[in-house]
Amino acid sequence: MIGARNVKPSTDGKRKTRNDMILAAVLLLVAAASFLLWHFSRAEGESVTVKVGGTETAVYPLSEDREVEIIGGEDNEYRNVVVIRDGKVSVSEANCPDGICVKTRSASRAGESIVCLPHKLVIEVTGEKSEPGLDMTA
Amino acid sequence: MKNSKITRVAQLGLFTAVALILSYVESLLPPIWAAVPGIKVGLPNIIIILILYKAGFKAAAAVSLIRVSIVALLFGSVMTLAYSLAGAILSLTLMALCKRFDLFSTVGVSIVGGVSHNLGQILVAIGLFESVQIGYYMIVLAFTGTVAGIFIGLAGSLLLKRLEKFRF
Numbered sequence: 001m002i003g004a005r006n007v008k009p010s011t012d013g014k015r016k017t018r019n020d021m022i023l024a025a026v027l028l029l030v031a032a033a034s035f036l037l038w039h040f041s042r043a044e045g046e047s048v049t050v051k052v053g054g055t056e057t058a059v060y061p062l063s064e065d066r067e068v069e070i071i072g073g074e075d076n077e078y079r080n081v082v083v084i085r086d087g088k089v090s091v092s093e094a095n096c097p098d099g100i101c102v103k104t105r106s107a108s109r110a111g112e113s114i115v116c117l118p119h120k121l122v123i124e125v126t127g128e129k130s131e132p133g134l135d136m137t138a
Numbered sequence: 139m140k141n142s143k144i145t146r147v148a149q150l151g152l153f154t155a156v157a158l159i160l161s162y163v164e165s166l167l168p169p170i171w172a173a174v175p176g177i178k179v180g181l182p183n184i185i186i187i188l189i190l191y192k193a194g195f196k197a198a199a200a201v202s203l204i205r206v207s208i209v210a211l212l213f214g215s216v217m218t219l220a221y222s223l224a225g226a227i228l229s230l231t232l233m234a235l236c237k238r239f240d241l242f243s244t245v246g247v248s249i250v251g252g253v254s255h256n257l258g259q260i261l262v263a264i265g266l267f268e269s270v271q272i273g274y275y276m277i278v279l280a281f282t283g284t285v286a287g288i289f290i291g292l293a294g295s296l297l298l299k300r301l302e303k304f305r306f
Contacts, residue, residue, distance in 0.1 A: 013243065020246035020291075024284055027253060031280040038277060054268035103172035113271045115263075117175060118217070122267050 038111070045110045045125035048089045050082065053120040062087050062108070062125065070121065078119040089123060090114065146306050150189070150197055157185040157205045165213060170282070174275055176259055177282045180252050180290050186230065187244055187251070187294035193306040195234045202226050220266070221259045228258035244298065248291030253283035 050058040052072045060066060065085045072078040080101060081093040090106035091114055101116035101123075110127030160181040170177045182205060190198040206226045210219035229251040236247045256279035263272045 016241070016243040016246065019242050020249070023242060023246050023249055024288060027249065027280055027284045031277055031284070034277045034280075038274060051267065051269060054266065098175075100169075100172055100175050105173055111271060111274060113269070113274070115175065115267070115272060117263070118215075120217075120266065122269050122272070124269065124271050 042109045042111045043127045044087075045108055045112070046127040047125075048082075048084060049124045049126050051122040051124065060084060062089065067092075072119055072121060078121070080116055080119060080121055082123060089125060091116070091123070094119070146193070146197075149306055150193070150201055153185050153189055154201045154204050154208075157182040157201060158208055160185065161205065161209045162213075171278075174278045174282075176256055176275065176279055179286050180255065183229075183248060183251055183255075183290050184293050184297060187233070187248055187290070188297055188301070189306075190230075190233060190237060190247075191244070191294075191298055192301070192304070195230075197306065198234070199230055202230050221262050224258035224262040225255035226258075228261075229255035243291070244295040245288055245291030248294055249284050249287030252287030252290065253280055256280070256283045 045062050048060045048062055049056055050060075050068075050070060052070070057070075058068070060068070062084060067084075068082045070078075070080045070082055072080075077095075079093070079095045080091055083090050083092045088106040088108040091101040091104065094102050094116060096116050096118040098118065101114050101119075101121070104114045107114055107123070107125045110125055112125045114123040115121070164179060164181045167179070186198050186202050189201050203223075203226065206222045207219065210216070210222060214222070232254045233247050233251040236242050236250050242250070257276065260273060260276050260279065263275075264270060
């Protein structure tokens with residue numbers, strides 16, 4: 001920063017553009033590195049945890065096929081249907097406005113999750129190795 | 139003097155309306171990748187950057203907060219207000235700091251704005267859901283936020299150049 005005021009506008013612009021590029025490169029590299037770390041460190045999931053509004057409501061083994069209807073909300077107006085099949089969990093039906101949870105691809109590895117923001121619902125796949133990976137989010 | 143103040147309020151109101159329209163246009167765009175919620179181009183940020191550079195932090199904060207509140211009233215809920223407010227406050231604060239220390243051009247400022255907007259929302263989601271796992275979305279969002287920030291920053295610098303003679 002020292003001496004920055006003395007430089008000509010054109011050099012100042014170049015300095016800023018260079019800083020822009022460094023910023024973009026650092027962010028993209030950090031994202032790519034975290035993605036690779038996450039991708040190669042996660043283990044196959046063991047169980048499915050259902051959380052509604054931050055409270056854990058149910059845990060199911062990922063190995064058994066099943067279909068569960070999850071009702072939430074103050075007047076039981078929220079409805080999501082969670083399907084566990086072939087070691088994968090997905091949401092098959094939901095009455096939320098955006099339907100993002102239904103479009104989310106099925107989750108099978110520890111650390112993967114399906115989220116329904118309007119219904120405050122999180123479906124998490126957990127496994128033995130799910131805890132050590134958490135510090136990567138920092 | 140009084141007149142210039144009235145003009146300023148009217149101008150900021152006008153740009154708030156433009157930002158609102160951009161929010162609406164953005165809500166019409168199909169989701170880029172449905173599996174990860176929160177991926178956005180951030181069109182309204184063009185206006186926020188314009189005002190931050192032209193009229194300063196206070197004016198940009200006013201426009202941003204009014205935009206977020208109206209969007210939540212019109213298209214969203216109390217929930218979306220919490221997410222948007224967190225994103226808007228964090229991103230505007232960091233953008234203003236970057237501009238204050240004169241580190242980046244509008245492109246860098248806009249990248250900081252885009253990524254921190256996502257970060258604010260993810261932090262609220264982690265708090266609301268009490269689940270750290272949601273943080274994994276930030277990996278994707280850091281990437282898309284950077285790319286979106288580059289384009290919004292370029293658009294912002296073009297707009298600033300075109301409106302060089304415009305004064306608040």
